[in-house]
Amino acid sequence: MLVQSLVDSLSVHAPAKLNLFLNVLGRRPDGYHELETLMVSVGIYDTLRFRPAADGAVTLRCADIRHGTSHPAVPAGDLPVGPDNLICRAAELLRQSTGCTRGVCIDLFKRIPLAAGLAGGSSDAAAALVGLNRFWNLGLSHSELHDLAARLGSDIPFFLSPTPAAICRGRGERVEPLRLPLGLHFVIARPPTGLSTAQVFQNYRPSPAPHSVAAFADSLQTGHLARAATLFHNSLQEPAERLNPDVSRLKAAFARLPFLGHQMSGSGTSYFGLCSSQRQARQLSTRLRAARLGDVFAARSRP
Ligand code: C5P
Numbered sequence: 001m002l003v004q005s006l007v008d009s010l011s012v013h014a015p016a017k018l019n020l021f022l023n024v025l026g027r028r029p030d031g032y033h034e035l036e037t038l039m040v041s042v043g044i045y046d047t048l049r050f051r052p053a054a055d056g057a058v059t060l061r062c063a064d065i066r067h068g069t070s071h072p073a074v075p076a077g078d079l080p081v082g083p084d085n086l087i088c089r090a091a092e093l094l095r096q097s098t099g100c101t102r103g104v105c106i107d108l109f110k111r112i113p114l115a116a117g118l119a120g121g122s123s124d125a126a127a128a129l130v131g132l133n134r135f136w137n138l139g140l141s142h143s144e145l146h147d148l149a150a151r152l153g154s155d156i157p158f159f160l161s162p163t164p165a166a167i168c169r170g171r172g173e174r175v176e177p178l179r180l181p182l183g184l185h186f187v188i189a190r191p192p193t194g195l196s197t198a199q200v201f202q203n204y205r206p207s208p209a210p211h212s213v214a215a216f217a218d219s220l221q222t223g224h225l226a227r228a229a230t231l232f233h234n235s236l237q238e239p240a241e242r243l244n245p246d247v248s249r250l251k252a253a254f255a256r257l258p259f260l261g262h263q264m265s266g267s268g269t270s271y272f273g274l275c276s277s278q279r280q281a282r283q284l285s286t287r288l289r290a291a292r293l294g295d296v297f298a299a300r301s302r303p
Contacts, residue, residue: 001123001130001159002045010050010135014127015041016118016299017158018186018265018272020228021216023209024201024235032154032171033201036213038178038220039158040165040301042186046112046120048087048127050135053103058091062108066295079114086125086152091132093148098138113295115194117266119155126159149173155266164302165220167213181223184301185281187259188272191246191294200267203239229261229274240268246294247271253291257284 002013017039025034053059060081082088087106094100106128112120126149133140140148142160149156154172163177211231219228241247247264250271254262258280259273275281281298289296 001127003130003134005134008051010131012048012050012127012131013045014048014112014120014123014159015164016044016112016120016123016188017041017155018118018188018270018301019234020220020232020274021209021213022234022236022266023213024204024206025208026206028171033204035154035169035172037168037172038165038213038217039155039168040180040184041123041159042188042299042301044112044118044188044297044299046124046127047109048124048131049107049109050131051105051107053105056101056103058088058095058104058106060085060088060106060108062110065109066111066113079110081108086121086156087128090125090128090148090152093152094129094132094136094138094140097148098136098140100136100138102136104132104135113190113194113270115196116190116270117195117264117268118188118190118270119158119266122153122155123159125149125152126156129156130160146173146175167217178217178221180220180301180303182225183303184225185275185278186272186299186301187275187281187285187288188265188270188297188299189250189253189288189294190270190297191244191250193244193246193269195240195244195247195268197267200236200240200243203243204236205239207235207238209233209235225274225276226260229259232261232263232274234263234265236267237264240264244269249293253288253293257287259284 150173
């Protein structure tokens with residue numbers, strides 16, 4: 001997460017994530033599912049800009065800039081900008097837990113596709129926690145921010161990790177930062193339709209991974225990318241394919257191209273392939289775009 005301080009505003013760039021490994025271990029008494037997942041953040045960013053408010057109100061405006069528009073008065077399709085938005089909920093939680101009464105005008109420039117398994121909303125919420133902690137001079141520690149993040153949503157603590165990769169356990173909130181020796185090159189495709197995370201989890205039928213997240217992490221950390229790609233796993237892909245045929249269409253399209261490996265991210269519907277180089281990612285993204293199955297991005301994770 002990159003924070004830029006300017007004269008009268010603060011900007012935070014909030015990355016998307018991919019789940020290279022996601023194993024559902026079982027359903028918990030609280031209705032959530034116990035997970036072990038390895039996530040990496042990748043270079044598709046939303047940007048949040050914080051500016052002073054004339055009063056004590058928190059206001060959010062959002063611009064969809066995937067297609068080049070840059071003014072935050074242009075609405076981002078289906079994204080609600082009221083109090084239910086995770087950014088507003090993060091701001092309110094910070095104010096409640098610290099007693100802060102200051103307001104803020106937040107502009108969100110949206111590039112990460114919605115309902116896509118790329119955790120754009122969770123990353124935005126983490127960016128709001130980090131940005132407002134700085135903007136309002138709240139002085140909360142990393143572990144205090146982590147606790148607030150876990151209260152807001154399962155994927156949010158990952159984005160506070162000091163490394164671009166991490167193994168996350170529990171509901172997703174127990175984060176073990178991971179160093180990778182190499183940057184990873186991906187092609188990511190988001191079909192025209194999305195999926196609800198809750199619905200995908202509800203349709204999950206137990207099918208444990210044939211190996212643990214530790215075996216997968218080991219092959220990544222020793223730089224054996226081709227081997228790591230054979231160990232990709234996502235327990236949520238089977239229910240997502242049942243719920244949404246777009247996921248199966250993407251799977252077939254990726255299988256026709258020479259990716260090291262490919263699978264769905266998170267609860268879908270985005271699908272990604274791992275490439276051996278940036279050049280290959282560019283070439284394969286062009287070929288995939290020609291299939292017209294959705295938006296296609298070439299994106300890289302940092303080492
Ligand atoms: O935590 P978050 O609000 O992002 O989760 C959205 C929904 O996904 C939850 O309401 C729950 O239905 C499902 N979920 C789950 N187990 C997890 C994470 C999410 O069942 N570990």
